[in-house]
Amino acid sequence: SKSYNITLLPGDGIGPEVISVAKNALQLVASLEGFGITFEEMPMGGAALDVVGVPLPDETLNSAKQSDATLLGAIGGYKWDNNEKHLKPETGLLQLREGLQVFANLRPATVLPQLVDASTLKKEVAEGVDLMVVRELTGGIYFGKPRGFGTNENAQEIGFNTEVYAAYEIDRIARIAFETARKRRGKLCSVDKANVLEASMLWRKRVTAIASEYPDVELSHMYVDNAAMQLVRNPKQFDTIVTNNIFGDILSDEASMITGSIGMLPSASLGEKGPGLFEPIHGSAPDIAGQDKANPLATMLSAAMLLKYGLGEEKAAQRIEAAVLDTLNRGFRTGDIHSAGQNLVGCKEMGEEVLKSI
């Protein structure tokens, strides 16, 4: 019978706690749906730095490449914050994204009816928000060369980076975004700064060109400063947003905070072919690490995305998604989404309740 290899990267902070819970959920739905999963757990981020001395050991990258999909917990922590760049946990994450060539980062931001009060936005603004940020993940200023330090003509120290996009990089992320919008409400908003940046002018030109392949999707363009405003003013106007690596970093975090439940939000990073990378969008939360306080639902929903986008196991994915909703309906809440009258539970207990719902 069918069986998959999954690489697990618990990472740092609350990473190991949420991964352990998500692993149980994956195992359970696999047995219910009649397929097998073999897990390989590998070090990554600060955890790898402490043991192997690099944030992404070769063995870890190879495991991820050879697996059917990778589930990551979280990386980073105060301990490594002042490390040199090549010894930062974050550098390991960028190397992993580049190594797997996962150029398309899908970040849904949904306000669940059960959690609408968690948003700092007024109820009528927050309720019903359901948007998807499609962020380019392996190009732009994150990877552009030249980059580094030097001196200018006045012998002044300078630091510099290059924002650069090639047509094919824009075309492929645009296609993913149009496909995504087509499966949603058919509206795509491309965000750039084409009134100032040449890299954005090419972005807008290519996205507009690709639009002719998707006549059923309604395309609009928005400047990034306006998009940052519109997400606060009226987030419901958005269906799918496509944007570059750095703007996507900023806007997807803003969008996720608008939902008020960042501990709930998953993400998927996909390539043309080859295995994808799935991770909650929250960080490693070192302040609550090891205290059984973390919200494991974002990682569980990332596991659901892994099943759906990574393995094509749509039914198993739906089992997890439905169980997460059911657990919320039954009133269980971790601290980050807790409000009066509900059942405050820790990471492990939340995990067990989801297993019961499954």
Place this chain on the structure above:
Amino acid sequence: SKSYNITLLPGDGIGPEVISVAKNALQLVASLEGFGITFEEMPMGGAALDVVGVPLPDETLNSAKQSDATLLGAIGGYKWDNNEKHLKPETGLLQLREGLQVFANLRPATVLPQLVDASTLKKEVAEGVDLMVVRELTGGIYFGKPRGFGTNENAQEIGFNTEVYAAYEIDRIARIAFETARKRRGKLCSVDKANVLEASMLWRKRVTAIASEYPDVELSHMYVDNAAMQLVRNPKQFDTIVTNNIFGDILSDEASMITGSIGMLPSASLGEKGPGLFEPIHGSAPDIAGQDKANPLATMLSAAMLLKYGLGEEKAAQRIEAAVLDTLNRGFRTGDIHSAGQNLVGCKEMGEEVLKSI
């Protein structure tokens, strides 16, 4: 007796309407405080493109350079949106900033008690927000070279820009930010992406070095993605924010929308010496241009910043600020900030009411 030269740049869309109202206010407070003002009105943006064929005519730049301060309305509109880069209204604005060397852009975002309901944020989150974004305005990716279009090694079309900062550029904006924080609540948050970008690593290093000159100011650092979240989660945590040109563009617009009253927010752009540039942060709003619907208060408050930061006429500035508050207290509102039970007025009438309050 004392007299000043002010260059007025009405620009496009609602620009002429709001400038005409602000001009009256400047004239009135000047006569009350016993100084003179001579106005020179010059074309800029789309208005200049239509007449002279460039977005910033030499005469306009020279007038601004030779004046004591410049007040700008707004620029841009659909008509010029597809112009080539050197013929965009926005390019004129960038040339003006560069020409005046106004590297420090001060953008307050304040929630007035009278307008707390205008915010999409819950009342308890919005009320009392009072922050200042200090944005670097003449460097970074907006001006960095090389920039342009080309082909990569695979003959693919590319678009590229350079994010670059020299130590002196960071030092001078950091000093303005520390001075600003010192006059406010003594807290400065520097926003960067130092976990990924070399330009940000230098930024963080220099801001940290300059901090030793301001032991009374409490400095913190935050990544830009987190800052975009924290502005939504709890904007009251911020006093003064300092950041680069592109992050400042995004975050200051986000912060202004959090106040819910973008038609109320002024800005000042200042150089080392030489005249400053003052403008509302809202755009040219072509959809309501010429309909006497615009909110002139942001431009009036920009005129107040001009008096204070540009001319050192603190008392005249306070007269305008107090009159704006008084007019709001008397219940007058333009459409953008109107709610039930208040007196809906147009741009001109709002201007006249502020004059009465003065």
